[in-house]
Amino acid sequence: MIGVIDYGAGNLRSLQNALEWIGETVRVVMTPRQLDGLKAVVVPGVGAFGAAMERLQSAGFVEPLRNWAMVDRRPLLGICLGMQLLARYSHEAGEHEGLGIFEGTVEAIRPSAAVKVPHMGWNELVIRREGILLRGLERPVCYFVHGYYVPLSAAEAHCTATCSHGGDFAAVIERDNVMGVQFHPEKSQRDGLQVLKNFVSAVRQW
Amino acid sequence: MVKNRLVVSLLWRSGAIVQSVGFRHTNVVGDPRIAIEFFNAWDADEIALLNVSRERPRDEAFLAAVRHVCRSCFLPLSVGGWIEDVDYARALIQNGADKLVVNTAGHRQPAFYRELAEVFGSQCIVASIDARRDPAGNYQVYVDRGRQALEQTAESAARAATRAGAGEILVTSIDRDGSLKGYDTELVERVARAVSVPTIAFGGVGRWEHLVEGVAAGAQAVAAGNIFHFTEQSTRAAKKALRAAGVPVR
Numbered sequence: 345m346i347g348v349i350d351y352g353a354g355n356l357r358s359l360q361n362a363l364e365w366i367g368e369t370v371r372v373v374m375t376p377r378q379l380d381g382l383k384a385v386v387v388p389g390v391g392a393f394g395a396a397m398e399r400l401q402s403a404g405f406v407e408p409l410r411n412w413a414m415v416d417r418r419p420l421l422g423i424c425l426g427m428q429l430l431a432r433y434s435h436e437a438g439e440h441e442g443l444g445i446f447e448g449t450v451e452a453i454r455p456s457a458a459v460k461v462p463h464m465g466w467n468e469l470v471i472r473r474e475g476i477l478l479r480g481l482e483r484p485v486c487y488f489v490h491g492y493y494v495p496l497s498a499a500e501a502h503c504t505a506t507c508s509h510g511g512d513f514a515a516v517i518e519r520d521n522v523m524g525v526q527f528h529p530e531k532s533q534r535d536g537l538q539v540l541k542n543f544v545s546a547v548r549q550w
Numbered sequence: 551m552v553k554n555r556l557v558v559s560l561l562w563r564s565g566a567i568v569q570s571v572g573f574r575h576t577n578v579v580g581d582p583r584i585a586i587e588f589f590n591a592w593d594a595d596e597i598a599l600l601n602v603s604r605e606r607p608r609d610e611a612f613l614a615a616v617r618h619v620c621r622s623c624f625l626p627l628s629v630g631g632w633i634e635d636v637d638y639a640r641a642l643i644q645n646g647a648d649k650l651v652v653n654t655a656g657h658r659q660p661a662f663y664r665e666l667a668e669v670f671g672s673q674c675i676v677a678s679i680d681a682r683r684d685p686a687g688n689y690q691v692y693v694d695r696g697r698q699a700l701e702q703t704a705e706s707a708a709r710a711a712t713r714a715g716a717g718e719i720l721v722t723s724i725d726r727d728g729s730l731k732g733y734d735t736e737l738v739e740r741v742a743r744a745v746s747v748p749t750i751a752f753g754g755v756g757r758w759e760h761l762v763e764g765v766a767a768g769a770q771a772v773a774a775g776n777i778f779h780f781t782e783q784s785t786r787a788a789k790k791a792l793r794a795a796g797v798p799v800r
Contacts, residue, residue, distance in 0.1 A: 357646045361621050391671065460748070462673050464717070465552040465770070466595055466800045485553065485800045487626060489673050509552065531648065533593075533624050 362530035389425030427524030448498025459510030475504035486527035557773035571728030573696040601631025620646025653678040667715025677711030705744040730756025742768030758791030
């Protein structure tokens with residue numbers, strides 16, 4: 345069973361539907377106690393970094409998630425803002441500390457005539473090296489909605505795929521048990537469902 | 551580079567998907583979930599589920615449709631029709647909507663766009679503009695499912711909506727709706743030029759070349775409804791035509 349962290353960040357239903365569609369059972373986790381007995385957790389996220397961290401903090405998730413990922417070294421997948429929350433800090437609307445599971449920071453996409461912000465729509469991933477999440481995919485095209493990004497310089501060693509919107513950024517990061525995707529796999533049709541399947545099958549063998 | 555998108559627009563009325571000609575609804579096409587399962591498998595990039603009921607139905611009926619549809623929709627799902635307050639908007643999102651398509655309430659009161667954008671973010675708010683060409687060649691905005699004309703052009707409505715926080719514009723030609731004659735490309739061009747957010751063209755697609763014309767007129771996304779029903783693999787054929795014309799699509 346996989347847990348989806350519900351800290352009031354909006355629509356979890358799509359993610360839950362997608363995981364169930366590929367045959368996984370899902371528990372919506374509203375308190376840290378509900379992490380007990382799970383094989384893996386997914387941290388979704390839409391909205392602003394600061395507000396999301398505050399909600400994680402007040403629901404008491406910060407230490408349990410850090411322990412989950414770094415002490416117990418169990419599988420964790422961050423999606424979109426959920427991936428950014430894994431970083432050490434973010435420059436979104438001020439300075440905010442993240443979960444600090446990954447080194448690195450979150451920066452704003454700079455708009456220009458050709459670079460709309462938020463980056464919204466389908467875009468190609470460029471695979472940099474082999475990992476778990478993109479197995480079986482050659483030129484994945486996924487659905488993105490975000491105004492901030494994890495720079496390559498920050499994710500370098502763990503970045504398994506990039507995407508480009510006014511410059512390259514980390515689209516997928518993987519460090520052993522900790523993984524993150526900037527796009528929405530639950531909204532990226534075939535390629536996105538494959539990413540979730542890859543995560544789920546890795547979890548089953550963990 | 552971000553790809554151009556193909557949007558399948560599904561018009562919902564009393565639990566069924568219907569076709570539309572000049573904003574009058576004709577054939578009943580069928581169950582929305584079955585339609586969405588097909589379009590998912592056939593390479594559509596986005597689904598717009600629009601409640602076109604003439605009277606506001608019980609909210610629960612449409613919420614149930616959204617819930618039902620999103621079970622098998624692994625694409626961005628925009629929903630709209632009768633969004634008049636934040637609570638109902640929130641209920642739509644909690645039931646699986648990714649974006650909200652807002653028309654009448656937003657044009658009557660642009661502050662409503664602002665209110666929604668503050669709660670859900672601009673990326674979540676699609677301002678829908680229905681327009682008709684007048685004899686002088688201006689595009690006049692209509693609200694309330696095409697029943698009431700406003701003293702406003704499509705371009706000025708688009709600017710007002712984006713200033714208030716809408717993150718996308720869906721522009722529909724009432725004249726071309728269901729005509730199979732193609733988009734009103736001048737309307738699309740005027741609106742796309744008036745705003746810096748993405749424009750979705752809708753209304754009138756009868757051949758795949760019309761989709762290409764929509765992109766050429768400046769739309770980032772091209773939508774159609776009627777043409778996608780009744781033929782096997784329709785969205786896949788549409789993508790193929792876009793690709794062959796050099797439009798970057800998924």
